[in-house]
């Protein structure tokens with residue numbers, strides 16, 4: 001036994017390793033560098049580790065030990081919109097939710113991550129404020145094609161662009177020609193090019209102007225979710241995805257990715273593209289799998305996101321596509337804002353769905369939200385591992401060190417009680433603006449501890465989120 005080098009030992013009757021689809025009893029030994037050095041297939045007692053301090057040996061009983069959640073679609077908004085979210089509050093929410101790695105999207109911070117200089121600005125803002133590991137994507141906007149390779153060299157994990165107005169002025173959308181230019185730059189670089197896949201039929205940009213409520217319309221109508229839903233039909237996603245697949249075919253050395261798929265109508269063309277060998281991946285979000293349009297009440301602008309949450313039959317189709325592997329993984333797309341931008345300071349009947357900020361906050365609750373739904377469908381912990389950690393880690397080329405419990409991998413874990421329930425009360429929310437459609441919902445899966453590279457960053461029995469940030473920047 002390499003006694004001197006062991007920093008932490010975890011033992012449980014339920015550990016999920018790649019060798020079994022069901023959790024098994026086991027013991028995990030973690031070294032001083034925060035790596036898993038051995039995995040024993042039996043529970044251990046402190047007596048066999050008496051060279052350790054008691055605090056270095058954790059018998060978590062029946063609680064499940066799984067790889068920490070790797071949520072690779074998160075908007076932390078710092079610098080520039082830190083009143084919406086920030087590295088500190090966002091990563092504390094992550095830690096409280098069993099998330100051990102997040103990847104920050106290039107937009108909603110000011111400046112956006114579209115140049116190396118802007119990335120450096122973001123890195124400076126993040127230093128010393130991260131409770132979990134944090135990486136960054138770059139953005140593709142009109143005119144920054146020459147910044148893409150330098151951004152890859154500076155450590156971005158991929159690129160995101162919009163084919164429709166993004167919601168913020170400093171991150172304009174791109175047209176087909178600009179998309180092609182970006183693909184040319186990214187050829188052979190083993191990066192991933194990600195699309196917000198909504199686009200108007202005519203390929204003309206939807207601007208704030210023509211998204212605005214027609215003044216002649218009954219004002220009440222614009223305050224209903226259905227009015228908003230009709231303004232972002234599935235056809236916008238289908239248009240965008242058809243274009244993306246067409247171009248992706250021409251650039252087979254670039255990995256193409258569709259973020260936050262909402263419409264199930266696109267599943268057939270995605271399936272076909274994948275079967276033709278186009279290097280295409282697809283994600284969906286907790287809210288598309290676990291919420292539906294039918295449950296959105298008057299004034300519940302906290303349910304608004306783009307593309308929108310669609311109807312119940314659509315939700316069922318998304319689940320099928322997730323289970324058959326057409327959808328590769330699930331992310332939060334945590335995209336917070338201040339309460340006034342959701343008009344939550346107004347009466348319910350006065351909250352305009354068309355003008356409210358489109359984004360859902362859920363970073364802290366992804367695992368319980370998905371599990372609450374998945375367990376009803378007979379899914380196992382290995383499904384959660386695949387959708388939340390393994391496939392997301394692979395996507396950002398961290399599959400050789402994160403997303404699975406294997407010797408040599410980072411000791412990133414969520415330790416949780418899947419049979420226990422809790423209520424999403426406002427005062428347990430760690431993210432900055434405590435606005436979420438999951439408020440008051442009862443969820444299965446209580447997070448007990450979150451461990452990042454062998455450091456306990458969240459411990460429900462010990463005050464929750466620890467006092468010092470232990471996260472690293474993945475650059």
Ligand SMILES: [Zn+2]
Pocket residue numbers: 073075105333335
């Ligand atoms: Zn997003």
